[in-house]
Amino acid sequence: MELRQLEAFVKVVELQSFSKAAKSLFLTQPTISSHIVSLEKELNVRLVERTTKTVKTTSAGEKLYEYAKEILEIKEDLYQEFGAKSQADEAIVIAGSTIPSQYILPELISAFKKQNKKIYFSINHGDSQYVIDEILKHKVDIGFVGVKDENSKLNFIPFYEDKLVIITPNENHYKVLLEKANTLENLLKEPIILRENGSGTLKSAERFLESKKIEGSKLNVVARINDQEIIKRSVSKGMGISIMSKKSAQDFAEEGKILMYEPIGEAIYRRLYIVFEKRKRFSRLEKSFIEFCSSFYNNIEK
Template sequence: MNIHNLEAFVYVVHFGSFNKAAKALFLSQPSISARIRSLESELNTILLKREGRKSSLTEDGQNFFPHAEKIIKQYQEALYKLNQQLYIPDQIRIGCANSVSSYLVPEILPQLRRKFPTLNVKIMSNHSEEVFSKVLNNEVDLGIIREITHPKIKSNIILDSHVGLYASPDHPIIKRNERISIEELTNHQIIFYDHNSPDWIFVSRLLEPVKLQKKIVVVIDNMEAAKRLVKKNLGICFLPEHAVQDELTKGTLAQVLLQLNIEVSTRISLIHLAEKEPSPIIDFIKTLFL
């Protein structure tokens, strides 16, 4: 028995009209009529009496309608549960760059849990390259990392964070309370947070003419450690602004104002395998950054 024919029958009875049923199902009225005729032919009986624009049930139609309505409800419930299983898993595995797990994940997770209260979330932190590899190998469902492109990966930029220069509030460069030239930075020790990305390589090259590399006392790939060294007044450091918002608010870090406007940013992307079916979880995370 064709489920679409049953659906047309139930809708016609519910609305009392072929025309209204057609509109509700986004079909033409002839299509609804054809489905009803097909159902009546299959059952070898007349289910509906047509009276102008209105219709009413025959005796056989009255007897058959409760069963048809039950079948349609069971079908819709089964379809809903199937879609839930297909698109909203019990667990989501998220791979994050270390900086992302520290700063963005605490912002994402509360909203994700409110939207999908039964969802279990597994977070795995590593360098962007390692997370990227895990996404490719389907070891995680999605990754939130610095911008990387690959033909097998679908990528959406969710954050474009400006890179600035930061120091301890007690540092002499902050106490001057004026814009600093790049050349003047050679008078201060530098902590270089090595982000291993084209944008950060650009920062390094920008500083080459003034031989700033000679003033680098620490090269470090951990952002939290870099910030702690800056707080201890060991040096000044270029960092993405999304990573220092709490410190700026609390007054434990301060931005160094430069005469040269450095247009460098860190782009954070949400990535997943291009061949995977669309997921409402991934779509929801994207909306948090629109």
């Protein structure tokens, strides 16, 4: 068994494609296939199921993938320990849900790169469930999400406390509502735009509504949109109200495009988390990035 065979196998699993793995490693597809076949013969197991359109990892392949990742990561540790130039690019592969990727990560990455100028990032974006799935599929190493999963394979580190607010069109009707008693109850009778399922913001909003004994089925939901910017624009055009991160709504509120309401004594908070696999072996650079992110914001209760 050789390292280059394990490298080929890991790329096939992560990219779910022989051709993409070949392109990534600057090899031919027959060479990649030969490496996988050699591993299967040596271990006397089927590692991947091949079809004309997909590549699916077998249970044995999943086990080998875990070992192969650890072996390759140990190799990188050795390069770093002895000051040799690593054969791997100085890259960190991450994924973020909407709020972290659009409003938090640009700030974090910019600050981190001032200390590590040669590093570059590969960033994927989706909702919280997408990020968690990508971690479990070994497609990304570090995730940033707005919801904590109970999966025993994952570690969640809180790094930011996000405040949710209610935003409304900047119209006289809503200015009057915001000045009335029972503001929250009156606002929630208005047409409302919610996030789609899988969103951490939606789950936090639902928990808040439940705490106020407000049934989601009784809300006048006029749209479900999974893009914060589209929601803000829709609210600014008078479609209805919405519940979203204060950090994401701040710019439109400051520009006078929307009104922002923070329930007095009824603040809606949620934590944002760094997520990764418990068994994951990180390079020194990845460890440094996680430590940097976890301590960058000091306004979170540890």
